[in-house]
Amino acid sequence: MCGIIGYIGERQAQPILLNCMARLEYRGYDSSGLAMASGNIEVYKDSVRVNELAKRLPKIEGTAGIGHTRWATHGEPSQANAHPHCDCTGNIALVHNGVIHNFRKLREQLTAEGHNFTSETDTEVIPHLIEKYYQGNLEKAVEAALLEIEGSYALVVLRADEPKLVVARRDSPLIIGLGDRENFVASDVPAILDYTNRVIYLEDGEIAVVTKDDIQVRQNGRKLVKKEHQVSWSIEDAQKGGYQHFMLKEIHEQPKVIRDTLGDYISMVEPIVNFSALSSAPLEDMLFIACGTSYHAALVGKYIIEELVKIPARGELASEFNYFQQPSARTGVVAITQSGETADTLSAMKRLKGAGKKVIVISNVVSSSASRIADQTIYVRAGPEISVAATKSFTAQLMALYWLALSYSNVDISRLDSLVTELRQLPHKVQQILDNEEAIAKCAEYLSKYDNVFFIGRGISFPVALEGALKLKEVSYIHAEGYAAGELKHGPFALLGVNTPVIAIAPQDDTYKSMFTNIKEIKARKSPLIALAEEGNETIGEMADLVITVPKTEPIFSPVANVVALQLLAYYTAKQRGCPIDMPRNLAKSVTVE
Numbered sequence: 001m002c003g004i005i006g007y008i009g010e011r012q013a014q015p016i017l018l019n020c021m022a023r024l025e026y027r028g029y030d031s032s033g034l035a036m037a038s039g040n041i042e043v044y045k046d047s048v049r050v051n052e053l054a055k056r057l058p059k060i061e062g063t064a065g066i067g068h069t070r071w072a073t074h075g076e077p078s079q080a081n082a083h084p085h086c087d088c089t090g091n092i093a094l095v096h097n098g099v100i101h102n103f104r105k106l107r108e109q110l111t112a113e114g115h116n117f118t119s120e121t122d123t124e125v126i127p128h129l130i131e132k133y134y135q136g137n138l139e140k141a142v143e144a145a146l147l148e149i150e151g152s153y154a155l156v157v158l159r160a161d162e163p164k165l166v167v168a169r170r171d172s173p174l175i176i177g178l179g180d181r182e183n184f185v186a187s188d189v190p191a192i193l194d195y196t197n198r199v200i201y202l203e204d205g206e207i208a209v210v211t212k213d214d215i216q217v218r219q220n221g222r223k224l225v226k227k228e229h230q231v232s233w234s235i236e237d238a239q240k241g242g243y244q245h246f247m248l249k250e251i252h253e254q255p256k257v258i259r260d261t262l263g264d265y266i267s268m269v270e271p272i273v274n275f276s277a278l279s280s281a282p283l284e285d286m287l288f289i290a291c292g293t294s295y296h297a298a299l300v301g302k303y304i305i306e307e308l309v310k311i312p313a314r315g316e317l318a319s320e321f322n323y324f325q326q327p328s329a330r331t332g333v334v335a336i337t338q339s340g341e342t343a344d345t346l347s348a349m350k351r352l353k354g355a356g357k358k359v360i361v362i363s364n365v366v367s368s369s370a371s372r373i374a375d376q377t378i379y380v381r382a383g384p385e386i387s388v389a390a391t392k393s394f395t396a397q398l399m400a401l402y403w404l405a406l407s408y409s410n411v412d413i414s415r416l417d418s419l420v421t422e423l424r425q426l427p428h429k430v431q432q433i434l435d436n437e438e439a440i441a442k443c444a445e446y447l448s449k450y451d452n453v454f455f456i457g458r459g460i461s462f463p464v465a466l467e468g469a470l471k472l473k474e475v476s477y478i479h480a481e482g483y484a485a486g487e488l489k490h491g492p493f494a495l496l497g498v499n500t501p502v503i504a505i506a507p508q509d510d511t512y513k514s515m516f517t518n519i520k521e522i523k524a525r526k527s528p529l530i531a532l533a534e535e536g537n538e539t540i541g542e543m544a545d546l547v548i549t550v551p552k553t554e555p556i557f558s559p560v561a562n563v564v565a566l567q568l569l570a571y572y573t574a575k576q577r578g579c580p581i582d583m584p585r586n587l588a589k590s591v592t593v594e
């Protein structure tokens, strides 16, 4: 989720690159850097924001250059890991957005062939591959290098002695901005809106050679004629990628987040966590600790571990954990935190560490405080999450939990195979829900008129109900409670009636029969009922006032589809009520006090 930029023209490139890089910084980057072709390649980069980098730079003459704002994935934020990255000769510089899944293998091969690496990044293999294949034509060398790469990329390459930018994309956005005797390359339209609103969108598999007067786009060696588009966004809108709110943008990013996170784990040579290195005896049980939305991921984690690893597991609130007994030496402990900075989670981790326990953390932020405390970090690839209400980080955390459980599962090979196949289908299924958002927005219109709402679920859908209620209350300010469906009759029944809608999460797993009975009980008390049901469920419509249909999945993966539908429901309800969705009152993205 980095930002990339390229410029070639007649003006001095340095101020243009810095301005474009600053335009990309709304995502919250941790490092920045640029390279300019001025006879040779000059690179300046560090783990600082763009304005700090700008202060440190000398004036560099040159009319072609590339820039990058980094959100650390492979390797902590540091000068060495910041982009651009160069080959051994220092003549080739490159900026990259994406994940190279086979970088370990490539790095080993290239090292054996005499290449020296200076960073921990996956990206650095690319300039070295280009160097290896370079025989006087940069475009051909890039083409040859890309044939060896598995993974996603948007990249721009610059060579000291060739007046051009070579750009390519696969599964990561890239645009070319058209100017007058100058051209731009960017990962995102907002980066270049100060200079032009005429753009060409590169598609997967396309490679372009950009000079100041010309753009040549090719795919598999064939020259393509690309359509020019006029962008009508304002700068402010465009920073949200055209979405009205970051929350909606982040909800929509989930197919990619799932693909990136899983792709990363699938490519790992080592297991995701080496429990045997962390505990001398085999694990007897597992404990997850977390806060907020991450706590709900922890609760889903309990069901995932119990189903796939067949050991007991539990999720606990980090803020309550200090009042509990320490877990046994044979308990595997995993903290979950998007930011890696939540004070209650850090405090629980420190207490565990103080008692000699090994702690693993699942986090979205490289080099966060949590990963410094933990013995091992499992990173998720959600990218920067700006909206206070967590959405894509939750889905990414679930991917980490599924992969963790599968790595320790004893399921037979054919079941394992079918689970992995199903996991790989999830981006597509989530996209189906996103494509159905108009129907969900209609339900939201209906829901927005009420002041109190219950969300109910059973089994693995119970934490989904908790998360659905949390999303709704934090962004729409409607009082919402998540409940285990079987518990409604032990109190909340007193509140049911025409003014209290209930949202029932009803996948057709082995909880469905009991859930259907609960739905009937609710309807008998005249509460409006919205059901989240799988496609093909013909009967639920007879009981529910509204049905949100989600794609069918393996029962253990149903939280992914259901949560995305509930995120959209919360978003559109809040929008209907005119709430400040990205920054709800009194809430903060990262809570650094206990």
Ligand code: G6P
Binding pocket: 291, 292, 293, 294, 336, 337, 338, 339, 340, 341, 342, 345, 388, 389, 390, 587, 588, 589, 590, 591
């Ligand atoms: C805050 C945020 C929530 C988040 C919680 C835990 O309350 O508003 O969205 O779920 O912190 O954050 P963490 O970074 O530890 O996952």
